[in-house]
Amino acid sequence: MATSDAIIKITSCSKHFGPVRAIDDVSFDIARGEFFSLLGASGCGKTTLLRLLAGFEQPTKGNIFIDGQGMAGVAPNHRPTNMVFQSYAIFPHLDVRRNIGYGLRDAGLSKKELDGKIDQMLELIKLPGFGSRAAHQLSGGQRQRIALARALIKRPKVLLLDEPLGALDKKLREEMQLELRALQRNVGITFVFVTHDQEEALTMSDRIAVISQGKVLQIDTPTSLYESPNCKEVAGFIGTMNFFDGTVKSMEEANAVVDAGPLGDVRTRPFAAKLPASGASITVAIRPEKINLNPSRPSASHNVIEGRMSAAAYLGDRSHYYVAVKGRNAPIAVAAQNVNAARSWLGGQDQPVWLSWREDSVILLDR
């Protein structure tokens, strides 16, 4: 993708640690002012990529450009980036003010100007009056904010965040997600955010790069990534997905009809991008929340299957159900909002149910 206003350009970048290819020939751009997430399981190379941007690692091959300037051989302390570390790395021997002002020693500011800037930052992270606290007197959430302020006060062109919310409890994390997003819009700095939490990435990002084994699988907006993943791996990593192996039987008015074994014939939405050829082996994927549970056979003529309830989990706002279907080992996952009397499904183990889904809920992926 060639973005005209790219702040970061990564051109066929590789990083090898001995025989391990932590980053394997990666190229993409990040636009100015974007909230960009690097998403992947632990060990996929996302943190290595972030450290390449920060300059703590040098690429084995390829180059990185930040704001048009090649970063080969540029030390971390000379890069227009700043980082929020996973451990926050708050300096334990300095108080909050000195931590936040740490990077401005060379900025040629008077004491008054510096104090003004630090106060402004304390205001921004909603910790006014915390300036004289010692590092050990801070909670995890406060440390996270101070690490953020310490990096932002330098007004970097790019802010790098290495799983900054990982150590916070769930409630605080959700709060910080929204706050961080609002802050990013506010300051207008490009954020590159590393996370293994797909929900977090979906909540916060303009675009997400899904990374696996050092390669970028897909870069897209959260909606596109969730609704039209380009491969099985992305589909499986973002959210839950039911996969069925099938063969394309025929094409009817740009709708594919796929013989999906135990599921019978599955009809899919019209395909504009690439029409699968008849007879092609293919994977059918359907999200759990896009499957309807019916107590009796619905009237639709296709995309309907009978099964038996094998397990159910009540999660408060929604419930997860697992429905066994004849001829298939793994049960089909179904998610339903508990709008009303939904709990009735929880009672009957082994009760027969009918599953149905719309044509446009079906995703076709290469096997």
Next chain:
Amino acid sequence: MTSPAPIVRQDSRIQRFFLRHEWARGYALLSPTLAVMVLAMCLPVFMLAAHSFWTQNYLTIDETFTLANYEQALGWLWGAEGAKPIYIRLLWKSMQISFGVTVTTLILAYPFAYFLAFKVRRNKNLWIILISVPFLTSYLLRVFTWKIILGFNGVINSGLMSLGIISEPLEFLLYNPTAVLIVLAHAWAAFAILPIYVSLEKIDRSLLEAATDLGDGPFRRFWRITWPLSVPGVIASGLLVFIPTVGDYVTPKLVGGTEGIMIGNIIQSQFGKANNWPLGSALSIVMAIAITIVVLIFLYVMSLGRVRAK
């Protein structure tokens, strides 16, 4: 129906006592050490304190309470009749030599500990073992080795002479305070390296990366992050070297000559040739108190410095 067998075995009264009281378990664990400490440390110190208030009567000891020994040791300070300045002067000189040893040792140990903590990636344990290798030989032997190196016909002199750099052996190498300083600094190096190493090793590497990320070059980063965070280790090392070296008598005796004599030598002679245990005891106690005062002043100044840093 038979009565059901008890499922859990009841603990005995003693077991229950220890189970219930954390402190009892703690003291039980500590008790062997505590016994040794009480017997091997407190008792001799108590005996020393008692002796310092007694008087030597040729072969017997007069156990009536007197402060005469302390007057003899410290009396010069307030001009007591017959009190000699030698004890105070020797104590002061010992402190100076020890201070020199401490500073030298720290200056040599810090780069080594830094190297060990940050630059050695593999076989760290091997390095630590190498540091302690000199301890496999006796202290006495190590001092004698230095005599061979520094001596009139020693390694340095004969080396320099065979190279033609000097025509006559250097005489200032051995039998003076500098020789004492060199030998002690070497002998205590390991004790200085290890605490500094531990404090450096403990520093979270992400702190260093954060400092770099915020614009610091390597030297500035060292002064702003690494050094302040390793100061506790440096203080520990300094105390570990300073305290025992003040009273050392083996090294000054072997390499110090007449100039390099220290308070420890005088104390040792009181318990030996001079056969005046009470005076020796009083001098020991004066030395211990003097060291304590110096250390307390040092720690107080350090704590002031740290308060200001905040």
